[in-house]
Structure formats: C-alpha cells, structure tokens
Amino acid sequence: MAETAQPRPMDAHIDDAASRRDFLLIAASTLTGIGAAITVWPLIDSMEPAKDTLALSSIEVDLAPVQLGQRLTVKWRGSPVFIDHRTPEEIKAAESVDVASLRDPQPDSARVKKAEWLIVRGVCTHLGCVPLGQKSTDPRGDYGGWFCPCHGSQYDTSGRIRLGPAPKNLEVPAYEFVSDGKVKIG
Amino acid sequence: MRRLSYALLGAALVALPVAAQQQQQQKQPAPEAAQQSSPQAEAEPSLPKQSWSFDGPFGTYDRASVQRGFQLYSEVCSQCHSMNLLHYRDLGPNGPGGGIGYSEDEVKAIAATPFINGKQVTDGPNDQGEMFQRPGRPYDKFISPFDNPEQAAATYGAVPPDLSLIIKARAGGADYVYDLLVGYKDPPPGFKMGPGNMNYDEYFPGHQIAMPPPLTDDRVQYQDGTKATTDQEARDITSFLAWASEPTMEVRKRTGVKVLIFLLFMTGVLYAAKRKIWLDVH
Amino acid sequence: MAAPRSQNKIVRWIDHRLPVFTFMEHELNDYPTPRNLSYWWNFGSLAGIVLMIMIVTGIFLAMQYTPHVDYAFDSVERIMRDVNYGWLMRYLHMNGASFFFILVYIHLFRGLFYGSYKTPRELLWMLGVVILLLMMATAFMGYVLPWGQMSFWGATVITSLFSAIPVVGDPIVHWLWGGFAVDNPTLNRFYSLHYLLPFIIVAVVGLHLIALHQHGSGNPLGIDSKGPQDSIPFHPYYTVKDMFGLGVFLIIYAAFVFYMPNALGDPQNYIQANPLQTPAEIVPEWYFLPFYAMLRSVPDILFVPAKLAGVIAMFASIFVLFFLPWLDTSRVRSAHFRPVYKWVFWLLVIDCIVLGWVGAHRPEGFYVVVGRLGTLYYFFHFLILFPLIGWFERPLPLPTSIAAAVTPKGGGRLAGAARPMEKP
Numbered sequence: 001m002a003e004t005a006q007p008r009p010m011d012a013h014i015d016d017a018a019s020r021r022d023f024l025l026i027a028a029s030t031l032t033g034i035g036a037a038i039t040v041w042p043l044i045d046s047m048e049p050a051k052d053t054l055a056l057s058s059i060e061v062d063l064a065p066v067q068l069g070q071r072l073t074v075k076w077r078g079s080p081v082f083i084d085h086r087t088p089e090e091i092k093a094a095e096s097v098d099v100a101s102l103r104d105p106q107p108d109s110a111r112v113k114k115a116e117w118l119i120v121r122g123v124c125t126h127l128g129c130v131p132l133g134q135k136s137t138d139p140r141g142d143y144g145g146w147f148c149p150c151h152g153s154q155y156d157t158s159g160r161i162r163l164g165p166a167p168k169n170l171e172v173p174a175y176e177f178v179s180d181g182k183v184k185i186g
Numbered sequence: 187m188r189r190l191s192y193a194l195l196g197a198a199l200v201a202l203p204v205a206a207q208q209q210q211q212q213k214q215p216a217p218e219a220a221q222q223s224s225p226q227a228e229a230e231p232s233l234p235k236q237s238w239s240f241d242g243p244f245g246t247y248d249r250a251s252v253q254r255g256f257q258l259y260s261e262v263c264s265q266c267h268s269m270n271l272l273h274y275r276d277l278g279p280n281g282p283g284g285g286i287g288y289s290e291d292e293v294k295a296i297a298a299t300p301f302i303n304g305k306q307v308t309d310g311p312n313d314q315g316e317m318f319q320r321p322g323r324p325y326d327k328f329i330s331p332f333d334n335p336e337q338a339a340a341t342y343g344a345v346p347p348d349l350s351l352i353i354k355a356r357a358g359g360a361d362y363v364y365d366l367l368v369g370y371k372d373p374p375p376g377f378k379m380g381p382g383n384m385n386y387d388e389y390f391p392g393h394q395i396a397m398p399p400p401l402t403d404d405r406v407q408y409q410d411g412t413k414a415t416t417d418q419e420a421r422d423i424t425s426f427l428a429w430a431s432e433p434t435m436e437v438r439k440r441t442g443v444k445v446l447i448f449l450l451f452m453t454g455v456l457y458a459a460k461r462k463i464w465l466d467v468h
Numbered sequence: 469m470a471a472p473r474s475q476n477k478i479v480r481w482i483d484h485r486l487p488v489f490t491f492m493e494h495e496l497n498d499y500p501t502p503r504n505l506s507y508w509w510n511f512g513s514l515a516g517i518v519l520m521i522m523i524v525t526g527i528f529l530a531m532q533y534t535p536h537v538d539y540a541f542d543s544v545e546r547i548m549r550d551v552n553y554g555w556l557m558r559y560l561h562m563n564g565a566s567f568f569f570i571l572v573y574i575h576l577f578r579g580l581f582y583g584s585y586k587t588p589r590e591l592l593w594m595l596g597v598v599i600l601l602l603m604m605a606t607a608f609m610g611y612v613l614p615w616g617q618m619s620f621w622g623a624t625v626i627t628s629l630f631s632a633i634p635v636v637g638d639p640i641v642h643w644l645w646g647g648f649a650v651d652n653p654t655l656n657r658f659y660s661l662h663y664l665l666p667f668i669i670v671a672v673v674g675l676h677l678i679a680l681h682q683h684g685s686g687n688p689l690g691i692d693s694k695g696p697q698d699s700i701p702f703h704p705y706y707t708v709k710d711m712f713g714l715g716v717f718l719i720i721y722a723a724f725v726f727y728m729p730n731a732l733g734d735p736q737n738y739i740q741a742n743p744l745q746t747p748a749e750i751v752p753e754w755y756f757l758p759f760y761a762m763l764r765s766v767p768d769i770l771f772v773p774a775k776l777a778g779v780i781a782m783f784a785s786i787f788v789l790f791f792l793p794w795l796d797t798s799r800v801r802s803a804h805f806r807p808v809y810k811w812v813f814w815l816l817v818i819d820c821i822v823l824g825w826v827g828a829h830r831p832e833g834f835y836v837v838v839g840r841l842g843t844l845y846y847f848f849h850f851l852i853l854f855p856l857i858g859w860f861e862r863p864l865p866l867p868t869s870i871a872a873a874v875t876p877k878g879g880g881r882l883a884g885a886a887r888p889m890e891k892p
Binding site: 243270271276282347348350351354355356357359391431432433434437438439441442445446449450452453456457459460463464467 | 559705736
C-alpha cells in the first residue's frame with residue numbers, strides 16, 4: 001500500500017496561521033460537541049413520564065361515600081392508597097402511643113391533616129407487598145391497623161410500623177382537601 | 187460534466203419536496219368510507235387554495251379560531267364524529283403544544299360537560315362488577331358518539347370518520363376539508379345521484395358524500411361574539427381540526443428555527459476548517 | 469503525519485490488551501486516501517451516520533411503541549402528542565428512512581459512474597448490494613408498524629407476491645403471515661425482525677469497510693495510487709471534509725424534519741388500517757417506486773403468468789447488480805475516460821427516475837407502455853450495453869498518476885485533461 005504523504009511543510013508564518021487554524025479547529029470541534037449534546041437531550045427527555053402518565057399523577061377522590069369506620073382503596077400512580085375514615089377510638093389509640101418507643105418515631109399529628117382521615121400508601125415498607133386490613137373481614141394485626149401477610153409486618157391505626165421486619169411507617173403521600181367532600185392526592 | 191451533476195442534484199433536491207408538496211395538494215383525495223365512487227366523475231375540479239394562519243415555516247395556530255372550532259365540534263360535529271386521539275387535558279396548559287388557551291379549571295368544566303351527543307364516560311367495573319356512566323375528567327379521551335363503528339354504520343348508514351387526524355389523512359389537508367365544507371351545491375344538470383340520501387359536493391371525490399351539509403349561518407352562537415357565517419364556521423372548524431391533527435406543530439417550527447440557525451453556523455465553521463486544513467494539499 | 473505511540477499510560481494499558489487505539493490510529497490517522505476524492509465520496513460516511521441515527525431514534529421509539537393491531541396506531545399518535553419530543557423522534561425516524569435511501573442511491577450511482585465495483589473491489593460492491601437488500605427489507609417492515617392503511621395494504625400486496633411461486637406459493641404466504649391474512653402475528657414478527665435487521669446491516673457495513681480498507685478508496689480518475697505523492701492521511705483531511713458534508717446534509721434533513729415532515733409520505737397512512745376497505749391506490753414509499761413499476765409492468769411471458777414474471781423481474785433488477793463487476797468488460801474504471809459510457813450512464817439515471825414516476829401511478833394506458841419500455845431498458849442497459857460498450861469503446865488516455873493529474877506541475881496535456889479537483 002502507498003505510504004502516507006506528508007503535507008508540504010509550512011513556512012515561517014506558521015505561528016499565525018497555526019493559531020488561527022487551531023482556533024478554527026477548536027471552534028469546529030466545540031460546535032460539533034454542542035450539536036451532539038443538543039441531539040442527546042431530547043432522547044433522554046423522551047424517557048421522562050409522558051403527558052398521559054402525568055395526567056394521572058394526581059387524582060381527586062370523593063370522600064362522601066366513606067362512612068365512619070370504613071376504609072377505601074384507590075389507585076394512584078400505579079399502586080394502592082388506603083383512605084381510612086377513623087373512629088374516635090382509633091384516633092385515641094393512635095395519639096396515645098409513646099412516640100419514642102416506635103421504630104420509626106412519628107406522632108400521629110404529623111401524619112394527618114384532619115384527624116378523622118388517615119391517608120397512606122398501601123405499600124409495605126419492607127419489600128412492597130400490599131398489607132391487609134382494608135376489608136372488614138381482613139386481619140388487621142394486633143394494633144388495629146394493617147397486617148402484611150408476606151413477612152408479618154404490623155401497622156397501627158396511624159399506619160406506623162409496630163411489629164415485624166418493615167423499617168418505616170406507611171408512606172403518607174402529598175394530599176390536600178379541596179372541598180369538604182373531596183381530597184386531591186398527588 | 188461535474189457541474190452538470192451538481193446542477194442536476196441541486197435541482198432534484200429542490201424539485202423533490204416542491205413536487206411532493208404539489209403532488210399531495212393536487213392529488214385526488216382518497217375516496218372515503220364505503221360509498222360508491224360515481225362512474226360519471228370526470229376530471230375533478232382542482233382545490234381552491236386557502237391561506238391559513240398555520241401555513242409556512244413561521245405559521246401558528248390562531249387560538250381564538252381554534253376555540254371557536256372546538257365549540258363547533260362540541261355542538262355540531264360530535265353528534266356523529268369521534269375524536270378518539272384527543273383528551274380533554276390536551277385543550278389546557280398541560281396539553282401537547284401547550285393547548286388552545288383554556289385554563290386547567292376551564293378544562294375540568296369542559297370535560298364534565300357532555301358534547302351534543304349527550305354521552306358520558308363508561309367506567310368500571312365497580313365493586314359489584316358493573317360498568318357505570320360518569321361525567322368526563324381531564325384525563326379522559328373525548329367521549330365518542332358511538333360505542334363502535336358497527337353502531338355508527340347502523341345509525342347513519344356509513345361510518346363517519348374519526349376526525350383526530352383528518353387534516354393529515356387527506357391529500358390537500360386543510361384546503362380540502364374547508365373546500366369540502368363550503369362545497370355543497372345542487373348537482374349539475376345531467377348528474378345522476380346514487381341511491382340513498384347522498385349529497386352533492388364539489389370537492390368530495392366522486393361528488394357524492396353521505397354527510398349532509400353540517401354548517402349553516404348561525405348554526406352556533408359563538409362564545410366570543412364572532413358572527414357565525416357558514417364561511418366563518420368552516421374556517422374555524424378547519425383551524426380546530428388542523429390543531430387536533432398536529433398540536434405540536436408550533437413547537438416543531440420553533441425548534442426548527444433554532445436547529446437550522448445552529449446548523450448553518452456550525453456548517454460554516456466546518457467549511458472554514460476544511461478549507462484551512464486542505465490549503466496545503468492544493 | 470507520523471503515528472507516535474501514545475504517552476498516556478491508560479491508553480497504553482488498554483491498547484496492550486485490546487488494540488482499539490492502535491486500530492484507530494492505523495485506520496484513521498495512517499490510512500492513506502487518494503488526495504483527489506470529490507464530494508461524491510462523502511455519501512458513504514453520510515449513509516453510515518444516518519444508519520446510526522435510525523438505530524438510536526428507533527430504540528427510543530421502541531420504548532413507547534406497542535406492536536399489537538389494536539394499539540399500534542394509537543401508540544404512534546401517543547408518541548406524537550404525549551411523549552416528550554416524541555414528534556421529533558418520529559419525524560427523524562420517518563424522514564431518516566427516506567434520506568438513508570437518497571444517500572445510498574447516490575452512493576450507488578457514484579459507484580456505477582466511477583467503476584468502483586471493478587477489480588479488486590468486487591466483494592466490496594457485492595457487500596454493498598447486500599446492504600441495499602437488507603435496507604429494503606428493513607424499510608418495508610418498518611413501514612408496516614404504524615398500522616395505517618398503506619402499512620396494512622402495502623404489506624398485503626407485497627407478501628401476497630410470494631403466492632406467485634408455483635406449488636408452494638400459498639403455504640409460504642400463510643407461513644409469512646402466521647395466519648390467513650396480514651394480522652397481529654404478522655405485525656409482531658415484522659417488529660421483531662425490524663429491530664433485528666439494522667444490527668445485521670451494521671455487521672455487513674463492518675465487512676464493507678474491511679473490504680474497503682484492503683485496497684483503499686477508488687477515486688474520480690479511476691487509477692491506482694502510485695506512491696505517497698498520490699495519497700493523504702484520512703485524518704484530518706477527510707474527517708473534516710466528511711464533517712462539513714455532514715453539516716450540509718443535516719441542514720437539508722432538518723429542513724424536511726421541521727418544515728416538511730410529511731412531504732415524502734402518503735396521507736392515507738394517517739388512517740388506521742381497515743382490512744375491509746382497500747384504498748383506491750396502493751403506493752409504496754418513493755424509494756420502492758421503480759421496483760414497483762417493474763413489478764406491475766411485466767405481462768404474461770410465454771408460460772409464465774404476469775404476476776410471477778413481475779416478481780422475478782423485480783428481484784432480478786437487484787440481483788443483476790451483483791454481477792456488474794463481470795458484466796462491465798471495460799478495463800477503464802472512471803467514466804471520465806469513457807466517452808460513450810459517460811453519456812449512457814445518464815440514460816440509466818433517467819430510466820430509474822422515469823420508472824419511479826410510473827410506479828406512482830395506476831398501471832393503465834400510457835403508464836403501462838412507459839413502464840415496460842423502462843423495465844426493458846433497465847435490463848438492456850446492464851445485460852447488453854455494459855458488456856458491449858466495454859468491448860467497443862475506445863477510452864481516453866489515462867493520466868500517469870493522481871498527483872500528475874491534480875497538481876499544476878503535472879505533465880502538460882494530461883493535467884489539462886483531468887480537471888482540478890479542489891479549488892484553493
């Protein structure tokens with residue numbers, strides 16, 4: 001194969017020409033790099049949740065049909081949310097626990113906005129199973145809240161972990177009451 | 187010789203898209219539904235061109251017109267035509283392309299109000315295992331006037347096409363839809379109309395369309411007070427349908443400006459770099 | 469430019485175990501390339517880059533697409549409306565297919581004009597034809613995926629062609645379909661294969677480049693490099709020239725993607741597939757039109773029915789390309805020195821364009837005549853003209869060397885005969 005040809009050597013005016021050439025080449029490379037980065041961004045961004053997913057990222061729930069002592073399950077962002085219309089006894093039980101003794105210390109007041117409405121994500125903080133306790137026929141464990149059948153975690157009437165392997169209390173999602181009868185979750 | 191090649195290539199590159207656009211605009215629009223094409227159809231009249239706010243590389247949607255068109259859809263067209271690819275939230279600020287100017291609250295109200303066809307969303311099954319009806323919510327699709335195409339065919343004799351993409355799905359695009367809507371007239375003498383309740387239209391392929399003329403003067407009372415002539419209504423519904431076919435068009439064109447400016451600049455710098463590097467070869 | 473071993477310790481550590489850096493150094497920095505390549509030599513690298521663009525956009529689109537007859541069309545519209553930048557990825561992919569073919573067709577015709585297929589580059593050429601075939605299969609299957617009217621009916625027409633094969637035709641078609649018509653099984657297998665084939669294309673492109681590097685690029689003069697004065701290193705000369713060419717290409721590509729994204733497509737594909745209603749005209753994408761014209765032009769020939777004859781003609785039109793290195797009997801590569809072939813080449817170009825125009829129309833009346841003449845000419849050109857012209861043509865005298873032809877000091881008459889390739 002023919003050997004590589006050497007470009008003809010440039011003369012004394014190299015330095016000027018060379019530095020101009022370097023600047024040009026730096027500019028060219030930089031622009032190309034910017035171009036590549038600009039191209040990559042839309043591809044990465046396309047993996048973000050799309051508009052239809054975001055449209056379901058908050059839901060409004062009508063609380064009127066949920067009687068005192070009843071529990072409602074709704075689907076939010078792909079997993080269940082437990083809505084508990086707590087009885088005065090349940091509220092009292094939740095408030096009278098010694099917070100310091102809890103694995104994940106949290107007073108009940110920090111977990112509710114209106115005491116009679118407990119809203120928590122129905123996902124066990126151990127490994128993600130859905131705890132039992134929403135139906136009146138379900139076992140609720142010894143603390144009156146929820147019982148996770150997978151590994152035996154038990155939650156109280158504030159959704160806090162009391163027994164079993166789960167490390168944290170049931171997560172309280174962002175929510176707000178939009179009118180007396182409705183709550184907006186997410 | 188080389189110059190000839192360059193000239194041909196350049197001509198081809200320019201002619202190709204121009205020809206493609208011409209082809210698309212003047213090509214015979216595809217016959218619709220199952221209706222018979224009239225055997226007497228001779229040379230179709232060419233589509234009169236219109237000018238639209240969304241034409242050209244800097245075109246945008248006229249939101250006032252699009253909103254009036256939406257009002258027409260909800261009060262007239264939705265009697266028979268579905269728009270299954272649209273959601274109510276598309277009309278608001280979280281919609282593709284930023285919507286058509288309604289706020290989130292207005293979108294909620296629009297979703298909860300049935301179209302002229304009166305239908306509600308079928309949801310469920312509930313805890314009893316039954317399906318139930320409920321008003322629309324922003325994340326619902328536009329409620330369809332019929333449950334399935336067979337129901338439409340049974341009711342109307344033909345299936346009114348879904349309108350979500352109608353502008354992109356017809357050769358001639360917005361011009362075709364507008365011309366068709368204002369193109370209803372009496373059949374010329376000697377023209378034999380087919381069986382069934384067909385209507386003569388100047389621009390529909392075959393001239394016989396199952397849809398009766400949907401627009402008349404003051405068919406609706408525009409919320410913004412614009413006078414509702416047939417022509418105004420045809421323009422507004424076409425604007426709305428154009429937006430519905432491609433809500434992201436404005437984003438596309440705006441992005442295009444930035445991309446092309448960048449590319450022109452980058453290519454210029456690269457050309458200078460190329461010339462610099464090649465100096466010692468020449 | 470000498471090739472110094474890198475001082476960087478990390479580079480040397482890797483290179484000692486996996487010689488990527490030596491490989492790059494050899495293939496880019498050291499690799500000698502004829503100094504007189506024109507811009508017609510940019511199209512190979514452009515095609516390679518568009519292949520990368522198609523794969524990347526395709527992968528991200530595949531994250532959002534649903535390959536089921538009830539959801540496919542809607543999933544594409546979801547991409548257009550709800551997915552961030554979905555409209556951009558879709559239009560890039562859709563127009564990228566068209567531009568991929570534009571670039572490859574120009575690259576192919578460059579080869580025809582400059583004798584790039586001639587010895588010792590026969591296999592390089594044949595690998596290129598394989599790439600073209602794979603591209604056509606990939607594009608055909610990809611067009612089915614949006615499940616529009618043209619997707620469905622185009623798939624029906626083209627897969628039904630195989631029923632023309634005697635005896636086993638129908639069983640083959642049912643096997644292709646996975647059923648008794650184009651339906652969900654067909655869509656799913658096309659999706660799988662459409663994802664797979666581009667990676668096979670990448671592999672064949674790799675072989676194509678290996679074959680290229682065996683003997684290096686051809687050049688507009690068609691004569692071999694005689695020494696170091698005829699070559700320059702690929703980097704930086706052709707890297708920067710390729711980058712500039714890429715810039716020009718991207719401008720044209722962007723003009724389509726952002727301002728005329730549907731100009732090359734068919735509006736009817738924005739209507740969801742309806743197996744009970746055939747469109748008035750079933751037309752493939754523009755890059756298939758010449759072949760479509762040939763398919764529909766051929767009448768009954770002797771005992772061969774028109775349908776089968778058309779299929780044979782269509783496939784033959786590509787297979788004849790494999791044999792070009794042997795069909796062309798000329799000893800001279802570049803058409804610049806072939807006064808007869810130089811003009812006949814343009815007849816082929818015109819013929820292909822005419823066939824494309826025929827393919828876009830219904831096969832009635834005038835179009836049938838033109839289509840048949842065009843098809844006849846196509847095969848006449850390759851099977852008759854190529855060998856004959858090679859035998860009888862008297863080529864112009866070739867320059868002594870590339871350097872002699874392109875530098876001003878090169879020998880009198882020859883330097884004048886060969887055009888200066890680059891203006892300073």
